[in-house]
Amino acid sequence: FVIPEFEEFCSRIEKIYNKCKGIHLGKVASYIPQLERMSPDYWGVSLCTIDGQRFSVGDTKIPFTMQSCSKPLTYAIALNELGSEVVHRYVGQEPSGRMFNELVLDFNKRPHNPLINSGALVTTSLILSLLEEYPSLADKYQFVNDFLQRLSGNEYIGFNNAVFLSERENADRNNALAYYMRENKCFPEKINLRDCLDFYFQCCSMEADCESMSVMASTLANGGICPITGDQVLKPDAVRDVLSLMHSCGMYDYSGQFAFSVGLPAKSGVCGGMLVVIPNVMGLCLWSPPLDALSNSVRGIEFCRELVNIFNFHRYDNL
Ligand code: GLN
Numbered sequence: 562f563v564i565p566e567f568e569e570f571c572s573r574i575e576k577i578y579n580k581c582k583g584i585h586l587g588k589v590a591s592y593i594p595q596l597e598r599m600s601p602d603y604w605g606v607s608l609c610t611i612d613g614q615r616f617s618v619g620d621t622k623i624p625f626t627m628q629s630c631s632k633p634l635t636y637a638i639a640l641n642e643l644g645s646e647v648v649h650r651y652v653g654q655e656p657s658g659r660m661f662n663e664l665v666l667d668f669n670k671r672p673h674n675p676l677i678n679s680g681a682l683v684t685t686s687l688i689l690s691l692l693e694e695y696p697s698l699a700d701k702y703q704f705v706n707d708f709l710q711r712l713s714g715n716e717y718i719g720f721n722n723a724v725f726l727s728e729r730e731n732a733d734r735n736n737a738l739a740y741y742m743r744e745n746k747c748f749p750e751k752i753n754l755r756d757c758l759d760f761y762f763q764c765c766s767m768e769a770d771c772e773s774m775s776v777m778a779s780t781l782a783n784g785g786i787c788p789i790t791g792d793q794v795l796k797p798d799a800v801r802d803v804l805s806l807m808h809s810c811g812m813y814d815y816s817g818q819f820a821f822s823v824g825l826p827a828k829s830g831v832c833g834g835m836l837v838v839i840p841n842v843m844g845l846c847l848w849s850p851p852l853d854a855l856s857n858s859v860r861g862i863e864f865c866r867e868l869v870n871i872f873n874f875h876r877y878d879n880l
Contacts, residue, residue, distance in 0.1 A: 562610070563610050563614075563842055564614060564842070564843070567610075567616075574606065574608065574618070575618050577868060577871070578619060578864070580867060581849075581863045581867070582604055582860070584859060584860055586859050587851030587853050588851060589851055590833075592731055593727035593730075594727065595723050596831065596850070599833070601849075601850055601851045603619075603620045603833070603848065603850055604619045604849040605617070605619040605620040605621040605771040605846075605847075605849070606771065606864065607775035608775050608779075608843050608844065608845045608846075609779035609788060609843060609844055609845075610779065610788065610842065611783040611788050611841060611842060612788060613788045615775075617771060619771075620848070621772050622770050624717065624721075625769070625832045625834060626724045626766050626832050627769055627830060627834065628765045628830030629676070629828065629829065630828050630830040630836050631767060631830070632675060632676045632680075632681040632684075633676060633803050633807055633836065634709060634712065634764075635675075635681060635684050636675040636676070636680075636681070636684045636802075636803055637781075637795055637799050637800070637803045638708050639675075639687045639688055640795075640796075640799035640802050643687060645798065645802055647687070647691070651672075651687060651747065651749070652671055652672050652674065652675050652680045652684065653673050655667060655674060656809055656817065657673035657674065657677055657814075658814065659677075659814065660813065660814060660856075661677045661678055661813050661856065662738065664734070664737060664738060664741060666741075666742070666745060666747070670745040671683075672742070672747065674809075674810040676806055676807070676810045677813075678761075679747075681761060682735070682739055682757060682758070682761050683742070685757060685760045685761045686748045686752045687749065688701060688704075688705065689753075689756060690749040690750075690751055691749060692704070701760070702760070702763060705764065705767075706718060711787065711792055712776070712780045712795070713769065713776045713777045714788070714789030716772055716789075717768070717770050717772070718768065719768035720768060721766050721767075725763055725765075728762040728765055728766060729758070729759065732762070736758065739754050739757065765830075769834075769846075771847075774834065774836060776788070776789055777836065777844065777846075778836045778837060778838050779843055780794055780795070780844070781804060781826075781836075782839055782841060782842060782844045783841075785797055785799065807827055811827045811829065812828070812855075812857055813856050815855045815862075819857075819862075822866065823866065823869050824869065825865065825869070825874060825875070829858060831852065832848070832850065833849050833851065834846065835847040835848070835858055835862075839874050847860070847861035847864050848861070849861060
């Protein structure tokens, strides 16, 4: 086993969980009512090792919309299907140093990276326009859904239509971004902007729970092979690229500090979810809706700090 004393390990994870449960800071995202109604008390932690050992504590069976946690996944799909060279003609690899929905492009007039809104709009446009074997929008949505299903070892993946409709209704910034990017020729030529935005909102509105998301994280930790099914879902090169950018750009404008102090590839979303990958060891999902000023889950961040305090999981810890 990759974690030999698994029970002892889990009891220490549970202690960290309980410590973070006592934190009552942060604010639940309020830009759409469906997220605002989420209880600030929800708090779940699930983990799945690359050899399939599982542990969950707290609210780990409650579905939540993935929001920005879907960004590394759609990026992974684009890489896997189109290759890094094609994808990175359209999007960079640099942290933006700005908020996730900032109206800004890099000096090449491309989005800085695929893990912020501008970059994710581009990766969804690539999936829409370049995957010719899936001609209709329905086929493409199905393809992405099936892909996530395989990443999660066929565990819970859903769709929240109320969130989707709300996202689309409250989308001034994303619309502005899309038009600004079209002006700057960021998209492939034949793109339909409305379809592209809708597809982006749909990806944000796909649901997972902590358990299914921990399996997706674990598939990333395991070079693209789902530890539950043994299915090679992603090519190893695609996984490497995704983890590299999660490491440098996954935590909004906290990415640099997170890379420094926690030293693990991760991605957060305004849902309060966090995908955390410990390469070659395990994947975790942390979920608690209250967010800090930079839109990261307060309990999630604190959990990670405690985790690397106790275990030497930081990428540059001495083993
Ligand atoms: N749906 C949100 C948006 O596009 C997702 C952003 C996020 O999770 N940071 O603004």
